[in-house]
Amino acid sequence: MFLIFINELAEVLDRAGVKVRLFADDVKVYVQIVGNYDVDKLQRALDLLVDWAQTWQLTVSVDKCCVLNIGRSSLLEHNVSIAGHKLPTLLSCRDLGVTISYDLKPAEHIGQMVAEAHQRANIIMRSFFSQEMLAHWFEP
Secondary structure: OHHHHHHHHHHHHHHOOOEEEEEOOEEEEEOOOOOHHHHHHHHHHHHHHHHHHHHOOOOOOHHHOOEEOOOOOOOOOOOOEEOOEEOOEEOEEEEOOEEEEOOOOOHHHHHHHHHHHHHHHHHHHHHHHHHHHHHHHOOO
């Protein structure tokens, strides 16, 4: 049933002149920013998204939304908002488990994956160490 709802959203945003990508209940809206007109187009699309969500009695998780500038274009001086909440402009964001940075370099993502691997390895090592210590303490 949700797919019926979300397909209409893709059509609405496409008519607004922005690109949209959907994955399950995640919606990515993007547009190439050349001037203020493009920022206004993005804001109109976000307003349409809010109107669509209200029509279908769905909520938009504004706290999970952000603006990511890729390349040299900058929205820092513009206020892009959803339902009156200004969206933060970030240098990187996590999307479907992958960290994407403004310059599209993988360094930050790789760094996070290495840090997580070290944490998991340390947890595994501690569990083996603690079992060895317990066996040593309780030897007859």
